[in-house]
Structure formats: structure tokens, C-alpha cells
Amino acid sequence: MKKDYSQSQVGYFLGKRYWHDALKLLNFQILQKKNNRHYNTLSIFYYEQLDVDCTNAREEVYFESRIASSLFFALEKEFFVYHYVIPKQGLGLRDYVFFSYPMRALYYSVGLYLLKLSQEFLNEVHGKSKNIKSFYGGNLHFKNNDLVVTKSNIYYRNFYKRYREALEEEVKIEDQDNDKGKIILKLDIENYFGEISIQILLDNLDHYIKPSIKSEMNFDTFTKDQLSFFFHFLMNQNSGIPQSENNIISGFIGYLYLAFGDFILDNILASHRDFIDDYKILRYVDDICISITFKAGISIKSQGEFTLSVASEMAEALYSGLGLRLNLKTKAYHVYKEKDKSELLTRIRSFVSQDGGGFDYSDDFERDANDSKLKISPDKTPQEKLDEILSELRKLKKSNIEDYFIRSNSTSLSEDVFREIFNKGVYNLSGKPENLKKIRKIFSGFNFDLMKVSAFELMILILRDELSENCLKKFLLSKKLITTSDAELITKFLCQTGFRDEDKDLIEKLNENKLLENIVNSILSPDIKCSEPGYYSLTCFCLKKISDMPEVIDQMRLRVSNERSKSYSVALSHLLNEIHALCIRYESANKHEYNANDVFGYLSKVNIRHESRIKIRNLFDRRNSNGVSHPGTNTHTAWEVTKEEYFDYKKHVGYCFEQILNTYQ
Numbered sequence: 001m002k003k004d005y006s007q008s009q010v011g012y013f014l015g016k017r018y019w020h021d022a023l024k025l026l027n028f029q030i031l032q033k034k035n036n037r038h039y040n041t042l043s044i045f046y047y048e049q050l051d052v053d054c055t056n057a058r059e060e061v062y063f064e065s066r067i068a069s070s071l072f073f074a075l076e077k078e079f080f081v082y083h084y085v086i087p088k089q090g091l092g093l094r095d096y097v098f099f100s101y102p103m104r105a106l107y108y109s110v111g112l113y114l115l116k117l118s119q120e121f122l123n124e125v126h127g128k129s130k131n132i133k134s135f136y137g138g139n140l141h142f143k144n145n146d147l148v149v150t151k152s153n154i155y156y157r158n159f160y161k162r163y164r165e166a167l168e169e170e171v172k173i174e175d176q177d178n179d180k181g182k183i184i185l186k187l188d189i190e191n192y193f194g195e196i197s198i199q200i201l202l203d204n205l206d207h208y209i210k211p212s213i214k215s216e217m218n219f220d221t222f223t224k225d226q227l228s229f230f231f232h233f234l235m236n237q238n239s240g241i242p243q244s245e246n247n248i249i250s251g252f253i254g255y256l257y258l259a260f261g262d263f264i265l266d267n268i269l270a271s272h273r274d275f276i277d278d279y280k281i282l283r284y285v286d287d288i289c290i291s292i293t294f295k296a297g298i299s300i301k302s303q304g305e306f307t308l309s310v311a312s313e314m315a316e317a318l319y320s321g322l323g324l325r326l327n328l329k330t331k332a333y334h335v336y337k338e339k340d341k342s343e344l345l346t347r348i349r350s351f352v353s354q355d356g357g358g359f360d361y362s363d364d365f366e367r368d369a370n371d372s373k374l375k376i377s378p379d380k381t382p383q384e385k386l387d388e389i390l391s392e393l394r395k396l397k398k399s400n401i402e403d404y405f406i407r408s409n410s411t412s413l414s415e416d417v418f419r420e421i422f423n424k425g426v427y428n429l430s431g432k433p434e435n436l437k438k439i440r441k442i443f444s445g446f447n448f449d450l451m452k453v454s455a456f457e458l459m460i461l462i463l464r465d466e467l468s469e470n471c472l473k474k475f476l477l478s479k480k481l482i483t484t485s486d487a488e489l490i491t492k493f494l495c496q497t498g499f500r501d502e503d504k505d506l507i508e509k510l511n512e513n514k515l516l517e518n519i520v521n522s523i524l525s526p527d528i529k530c531s532e533p534g535y536y537s538l539t540c541f542c543l544k545k546i547s548d549m550p551e552v553i554d555q556m557r558l559r560v561s562n563e564r565s566k567s568y569s570v571a572l573s574h575l576l577n578e579i580h581a582l583c584i585r586y587e588s589a590n591k592h593e594y595n596a597n598d599v600f601g602y603l604s605k606v607n608i609r610h611e612s613r614i615k616i617r618n619l620f621d622r623r624n625s626n627g628v629s630h631p632g633t634n635t636h637t638a639w640e641v642t643k644e645e646y647f648d649y650k651k652h653v654g655y656c657f658e659q660i661l662n663t664y665q
Contacts, residue, residue: 003064008070025154041245081100083095111249182293188328300334419457459496476509542658572646
């Protein structure tokens, strides 16, 4: 029999099948690490070390008590999210998130709910739009209510390849004269994942999804409020969705959000049929290219004027409809101009996934990968490709580092060449003695800061040679200050070498970056924290009791959310309501008549120590002196709650929770 949950609890809309499928997906990703270096990441390495029996073996019990009840909001040691940054191209930084295993599984559960909710719409409406072709780094879908998870449908490479091939087809020149009437408009969105509005996404889903599907899945105002709250909780009240390593769910949500953007762009282009003969919208998540073929007789000058006008129209529509801004990288390319076409193709070919590229050892080769005659392109053998990599490395070694990070003048370096190391034939050949000797010579006296140009690819190559690896390690250990880009190099080194005991000095070095301190400590002491999850000092036995108290949990989740955003005056009001609700539950009292004196009396009955009883009594008075709860008057002053004051009251509330719950065995 299905348990009923209140409209403020996650179990109201999220069934246990989504939790089951989320564990299935996450555990499948972890298994991929054995054959695919794409999964050699901090998160996957951490998850691999954990004992997850409590979440997997006792899956249903765990879901009911922690997830469906919404109790997870308070379990800060078990359901944690650590925010940090990783380097982008040049000196840019990207916000990143490190999830605990249960929190990643919960995030996946929510994402799979959105997938199920939108699948029919994506397939039968969006997918049938003849002028739209869009992708993300996977193809998650449900078949007869079962989530389909395969090696190929959770890995980005094939889907990006299809996007790239579709775009390459659009820039083919078959008729030089006619192709003077075609341009490719590449839209670049500013801080895309950080600007996604969950509320706008939910409102669009509410507008477009069939009523019968919404009814079946309890997608209503209450569910929308809960989903919005959950994402704000993850992002510390900020907009956006979390980016993290190997996070296929964020990739899907990013793809889904711009499905509504595809319609916006399609409507605009369709309204200009007097200028446009044909068009295609090609998209990979937020990477958007629009192919526009003009009607015959439209001059090059008129094409340019129209393109500027329609791009401006698109920019305004995307902002007003989805809250998204285009940035300065937005550009139009004339297909008939060889320079334009070459620049566009270089941009799309140099794409790197959010996780730094992929390396799949299980790629199929028709012949032995050690055979130097094996062709990996129509005109080059693996050895020739490797020689190209080494040639580019020599060029990189002689260059100036400021060219890449300050002057942005890296056009002389073909970073795309470095990605050939992901080819199995090239990689195997790099381990031959004659090639190792060349690699060793290049990295002797090398400025390893230059690695940051293509950190993941060059890390793979360096680790082929022990002497080069030792040189890199010595360089990293010599760093006086561990910047974000330095931390990224150390992280990639440790992930590819498996956090060996012999690299403990490097792990300690990584810990000098304060943003990574919690993450490193989690990896060094892998523990899912099921027995001590972080809701005060309560045990699992006590938590089971709390899971059946939605009135307590609702106050708790609001308290925790405001505590995380440092709104201590608001958090204090919910803190009082939390202990108040617990006492009402155990005394079976009328909540409208149960006041501070009643709570004080009850705490005396259950032998709460004097100091804590008095603190809780004073908490009622402090709530009434809090500007959030009551305005000040001429005779009564209201003032903000300080952090120190809040946590002092919280300590005593936690003690009372522990004593009360242990009293009722």
C-alpha cells in the first residue's frame, strides 16, 4: 500500500522507482571507470571507495525514511553539496559542485522525474519539429516505465559527433554561387548553466505537458514549489543548476531548458520567410548554430543587415522568455568564405566536454592497435598522428605562457591535435620505447604551467613516462600558492593515478586550496555517514521517528535553507517551530494553545537539564524580539539574530531533540 505524504514532502511527487533508477544510473557510471578514463574524476573515485549498502541493499527503507519524508534536508553530513570552482579557458572560472553519493542519487532522481514528465513532449512535439535538431551528451529514456541505461546512451561522444556532422553537412559547398546565400549564426550564451531559471523551466513544462501526464505524476503547484525549493537549496539560493563531473542529468536539464528556446528561435525565423528560403536550428545543450539560406537575389550587404537584425531579435526573445543573455562570442559565418568556414569548424571540433574530454579503452579497432599501419583517418597512421602531437608539444614548449592566458593568442597551437591521444592506437604507440624517449626529451625542462592549455590530454601523455611524471610531480609540489588552475592539474594527476599512497604529499598540497579542503577530506576518509548523518547528533533510530513527523520536517527544511543562506533571524523562527512541533507531537497537545510555559513544563517532565530548558524558554522571547517575526514598537526594540546567537540556541535545541527521542524507546 502506497504511503501518503504531505504536499510539502518529496514523496508527494517522487516515487521510489525514480530513486531505484537513479541508483542504477549512478552505479552504472561508476562501473565505467574501469574502461573509460572520462570517469577518472574526483566524484567517481570517491563513490567507488564507499560502502553503499545502506542506500542500495536497503533501498526501499532508505527511500521512505530519508528521501520521501524530506528528512534529507537536515542530514548535512550524509546529503552534502560542496561548491568550488574549476578553470575555464584563459583565466575564467566555472562554478562546480561535489555531491555526496546520496545527494547525487537524489539529484538524479529529481532529474529522472523531469525526464519522465517531459519524454512524450520531447519525442512527439519537440522531436518532430522539422527545422530543429538538438542533442545533449546522452540519450536517457524510459521504455515501458523502465529507465534504459547503456554504455552508449550515457556517454557524450557519439551525440556530439552527430551534432558536429549535422553542422558540417550545412557548411558543405556544392554550388559556389548559390552558397553565397547561406550563413551560419552561432549563438553563445553567457554563463548558461548558472542562469537557468528553474521556475521558468517548471512553468514551461506546466504549459506544454499534457494534463493527463501532469495528473498521473502529481505535477502541480505543490510539486513545482518543492522542485524550485530543492534547486535553490542545492545552489544556496542562487539561480542555475549544478555542474559537476560526469553529470548527465545536468546535461539533460540544460538540453530540456533550451528546448523551449528552440521554439522561440523557430518562431522568429519562420516569421521572416520573405528573406529566408530555408533554415535549420542545430544545438548541443547550449551550443547553438543556426543555418540560414537566403532567397535568391538577396545581396551580401542585405544579408549582413538582416543577420544583425534577426540576431538582436533572438537575443531579446531569449532574454525575455528564458532569462538568457547572448555574449560577445556570438558570431555569423559566411559559408562561401573559406576563412569563416575554417574558423567555425575549428570552434566546433575543439569542443571539450564539461569533464575534460573522454577516453574509452573499449573503442573497436579492426586490427591490432599496436600495428603502426593501422589507419585512423584516410591519410594518417597512428604513428603519424603521434608525431603531430609531439610536434605541437615542441611548439608549446617554446611558446610564452602569457599568450594563452592573458593575450589569448593561441591560434598557432592546434589543441585539436592533442585530442588524438584519446585514440587507442595512438595511445598504445606512445608507450613504445622510441616514442617514450621523445616524450621524455620534450618534458625535460618543460614549464608545466603550459599544460593548462590542454590539461587532460597532456596529463594522459605525461603519465606514459615515469621520468616525465616525476618531473611534473616535483613541479606541482614546488608551488607556493595553489591556485584553481594548479588544483585542477593536481586533481587530474591524482585521479589518473588513483590517489596512490606514494602521492600523499601531493594530496596534502591539494588540501592547501581552501575551496577543496572538504572534498579532499571526504576522499581521504570515505564514509557515507549513514550512522551519523548530521541532523543534530541523532542516531538512525531517532531519525526513523522523525521521518513520520511531517510537521517537524517542514520546519526543519525551512530552517536549514535559511541557515545555509545565513538568514539567521528567519532560521531562528523555524528553529523554535521545530522544537515546538516536536513537543506538541509527544504531548498530543492542541498546538493553538501550547505556549512557552507548556513547552518548559514538558521539558521538565522528560528531565531536560536546567540550562537547556531555560534556553528554550528564552528562545520564545527571542523570537518575539526578532524583526522578522515581530516589528519593533516605541517601547520594544526588535533586532537581528547573530550567527553566534543562532548556533547557541541550535545547540540546545539539538540536545532537547536527542533527549526527548531517546526517552520514547
